[in-house]
Amino acid sequence: MSTSLRTPTGHDARGRSRGPRGSRGSRPGLALTAIVATQLMFLVDATVVNVALPDIAVDLGFSSTRMSWILNLYTLAFGGLLLLGSRIGDRIGRRRALVAGVLAFTAASLLAGVAPGGGWLLFARTAQGVAAALAAPSTLALIATSFPEGRQRARALSIFASISGAGSALGLVLGGALTDIASWRWVFLINLPVGLAIAWLAPRHLDETPRQRGxxxxxxxxxxxxxxxxxxxxxxxxxxxxxxxxxxxxxxxxxxxxxxxxxxxxxxxxRPLVVLRLFADRNRSVAYATMLMIPAGMFGVFYFTTQYLQRYLDYSPFRAGLAFLALTLPLFAASRFAPRAQARFGPKRTAVAGLALNTAGILWLSRIDAGSGYADGLLGPLVLMGVGVGLTMMQLTTLILSGVEPADAGSASGLLQTMQYVGGSLGVSVLVSVFDAGLRHSAGHTFYDGTGAAFTAAAGFSAVALLLMSAARGVPRKA
Missing domain, CATH: 1.10.287 (Helix Hairpins)
Incomplete structure (x- = not known):
């Protein structure tokens, strides 16, 4: 199996090959910056408001029940519309879809940042999700058309995968810093310079993809x-x-x-919206299912760990955000090592090792109790989880995109991101239910009884991912 997307080529007037479409300009670093920044902006916004929610509730008069929709409307619109967004990108061109989505997202972020009331903010969050669903499926597809096969594309996929793994955790760090240093409004307004920079870079360093007719x-x-x-x-x-x-x-x-x-x-x-032949490949099907399970565990871990830091360790939003650097920094380091691990051991064995570390880290986290602090309760598990996810994400991306035809790249990318967001929603809903059951049926009825049960269930999601990946076919090291 090839470990890279098949890349369309063009020819000059004499019929000579020009190489992969996407060679617009001589600065591939700026092309990758535009793509990765887009992915990071959307992932960060899924969690950046978590630590800002108490301040938003006070300023805009949200009840505890209504407050959850600040998070949920973004996820609902983003996850629900991703498949449609991937097909629109195929129809109008993926660069055009990315730029249009980023500009719409930037405008929605401005509306959120200046929101005078709760209804205004909820509308803006929905608009952010719709815009993200238009642009996000084009990110991976544009990597395929912007970077030639071999070392350049492997490096680009590694960086993209590390951002995909760490984006949600980075959102917690950034949200805490901005809320403490400035105001909750800046968790949205920070998107303005980023979005405008992407919209300026993309047309200059990314080629447009062919539009699909029919x-x-x-x-x-x-x-x-x-x-x-x-x-x-x-x-x-x-x-x-x-x-x-x-x-x-x-x-x-x-x-x-x-x-x-x-x-x-x-x-x-x-011309289907989802190309079902993508699931004919066993490794791709396994990788999609694994991509569903990883955020199912991780999003729930973020949800309860954030509460633990602020409610029981009395951390400020800024300090709570910084606490997640124990996950984010090892994740980035492991992601940079992932291409070498893939070349030596193959994507399957590397992913299995990463998932084993992630499962062990979450199980360790389930042991926190009233006597635990950050150093002895959270630090070790977060480091293990960061290394594990960092080793895994690139391998899954590689398996999903292996051998995909250029015309199917948008569908493959949209499905990958759909699995991530549906998995996150699945995980939070299941783990909140498990937390409540653990709280009710324990002798002490403490927060730690609930989190022990929830983190054990989260480890179960990761263990299922580990079993799924063990069923994948091995890929030769030379791939």
């Missing part, structure tokens, strides 16, 4: 979007209420019916 799968787009939105909403609802909640059960039923209809449509249309 009929648009309108019915598939409708069913897929409604189905994914219903599924994400159902997970969010269970986290807020319970698994027996009527609305949650209705949303799950609607999601099953809509996604079933979506699959039926995709099997018979000429």
């Amino acid at each position: 009929p648009f799968d309108a019915l598939g787009a409708l069913l897929g979007t409604l189905g994914m939105t219903s599924l994400v909403y159902a997970f969010i609802r269970t986290a807020e209420q319970s698994w027996g909640d009527g609305l949650a059960l209705g949303a799950f039923a609607a999601a099953a019916a809509l996604l079933g209809g979506f699959l039926a449509v995709e099997l018979r249309v000429r």
Whole structure:
């Protein structure tokens, strides 16, 4: 199996090959900066408001129940519309989709940053999610058309994977710093210079991809979007209420019916929204399922660890954010080592080792109690998790994109990111339910009884990912 996307080539007037499309200009570093900054901005915004929520609630008058929708509306719009966004990018060109999405995201961030009331902020967060869903699927596809096969593309994928793994944790660090030093409004306003810089860089250093012609799968787009939105909403609802909640059960039923209809449509249309042949490859299918499980554990860990730091260790938002550097810095270091590990051991064995470390770290975290502090309770587990995820993410990206035709790259990328966000929603909803059950059925009824149960369940998600990856076929080291 090839470990890279097949890259379209062009020819000059004499018929000589020009190499991969995407060689616009001689600064590939700036092209990668535009792509990676886009991915980072969207991932950071999934968690950046976590530590700012108490300040936002006081300023804008949010109740504790309504406050959760500041997080959930972004996830709901982003996760629900990613599949549609990937196909729109194929139709209008991926660079155009990325720039349009980034500019819309920047405008929505401005609206959020100056929001005078709660309704305004919730609308802006929804708009951010819609814009992110348009641009995000183009990121990986543009790496394929901007970097030639071999060392350059492996390095680009390594950096992209490290950002994908660390973006959510970086959001916690950045959110805490901005809230303490300036104001909660800056967790949104910081996107303005970043978004404008991306919109300036992308047209200058990224080539446009060919537009796909032919009929648009309108019915598939409708069913897929409604189905994914219903599924994400159902997970969010269970986290807020319970698994027996009527609305949650209705949303799950609607999601099953809509996604079933979506699959039926995709099997018979000429240009499907999701290219189902992507799942014909065993390693790709395993990697997609593994990509679902990793954030299912990680997002829940972030959710409860943030509460533990601020409520029980009495950390300020800034200090709580800095605490996650114990995960973020090892993750970046391991990500830089990941290409060499892949070349020596292959993507399967490297990912298995990373997932084993991640599972061990989360299990260690489940042992925190009232006598634990940061150094003896959190530091070691966070370091292990950072190294584990850093080793794993590039391997999954490689397995998912191996041998994908250029015309299918947007669909493959959109599915990858859909798995991440649906996995995050799944994880938080399951772990909140497990936390509540642990709290109710324990003798002490303490926060630590709940987190012990929740972190054990999170380790279960990682263990499932480890088992899935063990079932993948080995890839030769020379790949």
